[in-house]
Amino acid sequence: MSQDTAGNYRDRIARALQASPAPYTEIRIEETSGTRVVFRGERLEAARAVLDRGGFVRCLAPGGGWGTATFNDLDQLERKVAEAFACARAIPGEAVTLAEVAPVESISRAQLGEDFRQVPLREKVDLVRGLNAIMLETDPSVKSTRAIYQDRMQTVYYGNSQGTWIVEERPLIDLYAIAEAVRGDDVQMGSEARTSANRGFEVCRGQEAMARTAAQRAREQLDAKPVKGGCYPVVINPSLAGVFVHEAFGHLSEADFVAENADAQAAMRMGRRFGRPILNIADSGVADPEGDLPGTHAFDDEGVPMKRTQLVHDGVLVGRLHSRETAGRLKEEPTGNARAQDYNHSPLVRMRNTFIEAGETSFDDMISDIELGVYALKSRGGQTCLGTFSFSSAYAYMIRKGKIAEPVRDVVLAGNLFETLQNVSAVGDDFAWDNAGRCGKEGQSMPVGMGSPHVRIENVVIGGEA
């Protein structure tokens, strides 16, 4: 492939940084190779390898905002530094102050079990074909399937004018099994997904259960009745609770939301009570026992080491997530949460792996006094508009007289963040991580992890036919 080496990039970036007239300049070059295999129904829809390489330059001019240039042709690096500086100078804005961080030098290479770059495309196709066949064979009502494998090895070369030099390999593998069961005009879906960072092809072996589960769920949903809309006590499983904490709370703790908005700062003031003392929430790029959660890296895209950040302690807001810019503005410590999808994008404040810490309530105790409620499992998408959030569960059951009862579908939970967190009335003792997948923000999709035990929430509005 490319003849360029880390040493070569280091020299080029160092020269370009030296030539920059800006007081602060950072340069990121990324090389990415990836493969993707997609089966739809019985047909192999895609089996491909693609290459990507590009650069990102960002400058601060005296008394001004960010000037940025992104590009594919790396031979233009020095010209792009000049263009980024010209951008910064063209529009004088409010000065940006970056929080201080110590310069670092680090080269971290991925430690893969079975290097997916060495696995022939045919072997990947065969693996996905196998998962796809399981879905089609599991139930005759399954008419449509998607089985997807994708991997990528992204190598990031990052240097800034404060002396930081980082090379980081960020391998990522996604595996999806999606089954659609059809009966008349009704189509129901079952979907299983697993995103693994920092792992090799071995994580894809022995995943046949994913395919079987997806097919069975799709089939079961055909028989589930639509949930009756209303207001219920709801118990959500660890996977859905992870999405809940990410959507409902996590996005508000991203400091770019509050940094330039005094009213939002007041709403998200430190020390404010968000929940009962049983509620503890954190975000971490490091506290990951297996090291394969999608948000786990060594550094963010401003060269700041990732760490664990406590967000809520005993129900009280104690922290938030920062870039160097938001930390500088709010005079708080940077947390290593400035992440960019790729060289086409500026880093934004993003979560890594966000989780509700384990509590003390057993699942049985959690549901035993619920006369009529909903047990919702797994997410099928979620969105937050800061104050208000919504997420869909992939499947669900009614809870009747303290027992799990009949399956229901089309369960969409909605609420106001501030009320809903106060309404978290029990936190389970059964914490589990979820290698969830992706989060979108301002057009950038980032791998994120989530985790939680079972959680009970009172008075949740569930949409549906009344």
Add this chain to the structure above:
Amino acid sequence: MSADAVLAEFKDVDQGEAFASSADACEVRFVAGQVKGATVRETSGVGVRAIKGGKLGFSGTRDTSQAARLQLRQNVLDSLEVGDPSQLVFPPPAEAAPVPGLFDEATGALGVPQLGEIGAKVFGALRARHPDVVFEGKVRRSKGQHSLANSAGAGFEERYTGFSISVEANRTRDEDVLLDFVYAGAPAVDGVDPEAVVERLSQRLRWAERTVEFRPGKVPVVFTPEGSLLLWRPLLQALNGTTVMLGTSPLRERLGEQVLDPRVSLVDDGRLPGALGSAAYDDEGTPRQRTPLIEGGVLRGFVHDLDTAQRTGQQPTGNAQRGGALGQPSPGYTNVLVSGGETPQAELLAGIDYGLLVHSVIGMGQGNTLPGNFSNPVDVAFLIEHGQVVGRVKDVSLAGNVYDVLGAKHLLGLSKEVEPVYGTYRLPWVFVKDLNVVGKSAK
């Protein structure tokens, strides 16, 4: 990289096709009403499809190095090697007249200072009108070209420009957060009226000045053109050749049948002059066209690329789209036009005694939307009382099925006015009766 030059490296296959794209863009970003930064972008990439021995292979690269070009060839051949049998035939040359108004020299030449000036006016006006609201957004222009060449001799090269203004408004009053968004885009800077952008957002911010209680139940609901995407999007999913080919579209076997209220007509128009979704050719070299999808409520067609057309026994409609050079083509929409009705919007609104006006919902498209079901909390929505918008409504959810809602039983009417939405839609206001609105008081 030109498509011709890349295709020349694939002479030893039965059929070949190269697609190249390059673009440069320039944008100025505003945060809290102030200039925050400026960005220039240059991108280029190429994607290649090849067929040999009845099997199809694909690869793409945005790495411009010589080494990557060599690897591209190997990747295409590797992909072909493992590919499934394909009946795909790359099309021969076809004449298509250029669509007027897609490239504007002056727009392509806009630089950071000019974009900054336009933005300063927009954000300045918004701040002056709404000092308690925090505005963020950007002013952007782009200029680019696509080219395609295939072994049947077809090929094209098209240039385009684009200009857009997008603004997000955030008003936080302790626990009460309002987030709203406006976007206007066109191929040329003259196609966007900055004052209209300000006015549209400003009107909703005034409507949202106070929050009011809403009495849930089965009520009339009005969707703004933006809000009506909640209804059109599941329909567009079902009208896409991909879901027809897969057998999951609920409309797959209903061509010629009455599927919606007779007042509903919807076309995909790939040749609409001066529209962001237009071009002379699609991303496989098929001429773009105007495709009626729903006429008087009757299902007339689907949108297809070469592959879905061939596999469903229908004609390609010029709707092949790629997500850039690294993506393979699939059917997508160009410009979606929904016909307006007879009555002006104001007159329809005046006829509503107690109802909900919906501009946006949360989580559009999540859950199982293909059968047409939706269930979403409202995001930006208002109470209509005696024909007047009286305040913002929060914490209620909408639920229903788009085939019912756009059917004869529920549809009250479509406004005469048809408005541009997100650059590629032209949509009327939609008036619906007896839609289920759930709130906290509903047990």
